[in-house]
Amino acid sequence: MPPWVASVPRCSCFPRGRAIGRPLRSLAPYNWPQFNTRFLRRQYATTLVSPTAINARPDVPSRNQELYNALTDLHKTAEQYVNLSRVQLALRGLAAQEPVMRIAVLSMDSQLHAQNLARLLLADPLGSVAQWEKELERLDIEEKPVLLRFGEETDAPSTSPLYKVLMVPSPTLKSHNLEVLVSTLNVEAVEGPLATTRESAQDAVLVPKLRATSARGLPVPYPVHKTLVAGQGLDRAVSYGRFTADSPTNMGSMIKVAIDLPPLKEEPQSDAATQYSVINTNVGSKALTSFRESIANSAIYEQGWFRSGLPNLTQWLTHGLQPSEPIKPAMKAFIGSILNDTEATIMKEDALELEKLSHSLTPKETALSILNHLATWAELSHTELRDQLDAAFVARNWHKLSWWKLFWRVDDVTMITSEILEQRWLVGAEKRGIFLAGRMDEASYPNILEYPQNAVLEQGLPEPYIIESSVSEKPPQQSSGTVQTALSTEVRPLQPWHAQISTARTSLIQETIPPLQALAQRLVLNTLSTTSLTSALSALLYVSMPTISLFEAGAVAALGLVYSLRRMQKQWEDAREMWAVCIREEGRRTLKATEEGVRWIIKSKDEKSAVDDEGVKERKAAREAVRRAREALGRL
Structure with a gap:
């Protein structure tokens, strides 16, 4: 299965799910009506056939039957290389007693x-x-x-x-x-x-x-x-x-x-x-x-x-x-010119293909060149991920989110983390990936490739190749002591492989930053509320119990302040570290999935190139149809 659809990040900051397939509904074949109409012999060459007689077969004279069948086969097989109007005129003449x-x-x-x-x-x-x-x-x-x-x-x-x-x-x-x-x-x-x-x-x-x-x-x-x-x-x-x-x-x-x-x-x-x-x-x-x-x-x-x-x-x-038996000389010359034109067109197509192949690299050389560029791209991308994130986590903006600055920086969490992902997270790798995609498009490699079923298990592809469905926002339901999680069957549409980085970045912004922002606000609120409660308790003790001194009552407030600040420091620093590890790991997964996807595309294209080209098969079949028609014409 293609790696670029696995755009849901896989780290502990967000949930995972399992793909749920849905079978396609089979389409029943349409029963076309059959018309039992009698073929009407036309009087003129320009007489139009009635629409109700579309399935009627002409009463072809026996002397022309072989040539008629050969031209009909030529009409079906070599429709890209023959003038269909001229073939239809020839068939109409062969089907008439006196064309x-x-x-x-x-x-x-x-x-x-x-x-x-x-x-x-x-x-x-x-x-x-x-x-x-x-x-x-x-x-x-x-x-x-x-x-x-x-x-x-x-x-x-x-x-x-x-x-x-x-x-x-x-x-x-x-x-x-x-x-x-x-x-x-x-x-x-x-x-x-x-x-x-x-x-x-x-x-x-x-x-x-x-x-x-x-x-x-x-x-x-x-x-x-x-x-x-x-x-x-x-x-x-x-x-x-x-x-x-x-x-x-x-x-x-x-x-x-x-x-x-x-x-x-x-x-x-x-x-x-x-x-x-x-x-x-x-x-x-x-x-x-x-x-x-x-x-x-x-x-x-x-x-x-x-x-x-x-x-x-x-x-x-x-x-x-x-008048001549079996057909007029002009009709015979007309059919012969159709066959000559068809052969000339096929030869021109062969010449164009040979010229194209002579001026282009062989498939092996092209695949080797793409793989070399891919290796360079992967090396530079992993280096960029390490260096850019290291620089981002020692920068001044990241230190603005320290736990003791959270009281006046709590509203800047979304802005600062989004800026790190948009400006530091594989920006250069994405640009170089687009350039590599252009080279692959020039070499006629597809941008999107659907992997066959069970390709992950058969080929041993990495985990990001598995298509996952997103978990719904419904809370877990307790039933008989087990936890049931409602899963959504919505599967993201296929995307080009070079859009995987952009898709993964968008998923990180949408699925990891909001929980981090909510955690920061909750920690600030909990710290302020805990400090306020312990301070109120200290004041109440000092007023209601004359035996307690001011120092002893203040110790209760200090204990509450230290406890709330320590809890805030531990939880926030752990969350920041987890988020940093999460985006690093997702960057490695995204680069690995993109690299493996490109290698799969190249491998699949190489396997297809081993099979005869479809155009070669068509021209071969068209040339064979011309040969049969020429033999039938010669026997007349």
Whole structure:
């Protein structure tokens, strides 16, 4: 049991008690209700699951069952190293017969630029300008992202506080079961040192944050399978390069960057598999408008359309979305990127731990250094206790409490004794203990350690380790010839080991000085009353008995005075000596208990360090979950 809770001083100046434990009440497990609901196959990737279906298991196709279980295990095991939003999107796709693919079009400028680019990629050149195109071109469109979903324009779209839904009768969306999110990407807000974090770069592109229109406006992650980043001018290309400086370079299949530059004289030569493309939306918009005006402008449309660079984006948009067994190539690449990111995060954590260990002392060296400082602290503290108390008990203030000065110094007992404890009793040891506690905290040693049950008996720890309860103020009761003492079951709360000295000093002031003050007042009162009674008796004898002389009557008064003063001298000097011995002994006990407590902490930490680090176990389990998921993905 910890020594710092044994703050009740143990000397004859105050009572002792025995700890009385109280068993903890067991908590009965809560029986959660079971919901027998049927899993509803969603129509869209953004459909929310009903709260009553939280325990329902999805009807996963048999071909995806192994990979689904592996990703579920990865979600539980490696939650600290994996992007949970992306894993949930992958699980949702594996649980569906025909998963909905999400693609984001993020603009580094205004959202209007991304809306215009999405319109050009999804517009039907053989038809007239549709209503959804007009809504995308409006300047007064709502300041929130737009979700383009397949459907007739007459269909009532679902509402969401995160985005505006537009139903688009596009063959591209229908044939590939596709949804397109149009939003913005602020690359300037995280340029500089923050751009090296994964959350600021790759995750910000593949998991856009949508802000709700509520009062709180908390961002909500919206993971996608692929992202098209659009910007205008070379400055945006430079900004995006700084933004994704630490991101993987082989992300061309999932992230595409389209930079809008002035039109070129010739058709730009760029492959759909590359990560960067040069486009010009103005040329593409004019080509689309000319073809819609007349089919005779087909040559102009073809020339302008290819000069705009948009065909490469159209090809990248549908790349990997063709129906394939058992899953689409884009879905397979998406799951593979999740596993790669998880492995990269685990490797970074391993590197950080290795770097931390390389720049720090070994546990044995740290423990040896702390023990050396502890030995120095104990030696200085015991020396300080001896010298300071010796100086205090020969000082002038202590002699002010001599028995013959007690008549006019009786009210100064509390002040003088409190001053000795506050200024002379282990003041330097307490300050050095706080410094030692700081060194232990730097070495990751705990400040408070709960000892196991029966630790005092098993380890042979000193007596101050026993938790004691304070004795109540009720007087003893006589019953059948035995003395019964009422004990309080209140146990003092745990305190840091370096606060033991302060706690013991407070206990000494509260529990030893009041009895000493009361004794001084009682002795003065008894001496004065005894002297007064014997003097009155002497006067009565002299008056009532003429045969007694004045000398004989005065002898009675002198006898009473000598007796009362002698009794006062003996009792007060014994009490002063007992109090001095008490605070010396309690100082030694406190120093011993503090020293043993620190040694126990160091010993316990050394035993724990022999066991595998918890972080190492977590990373090992996460790495194993990634391996199983990669094997299941490879078998597909």
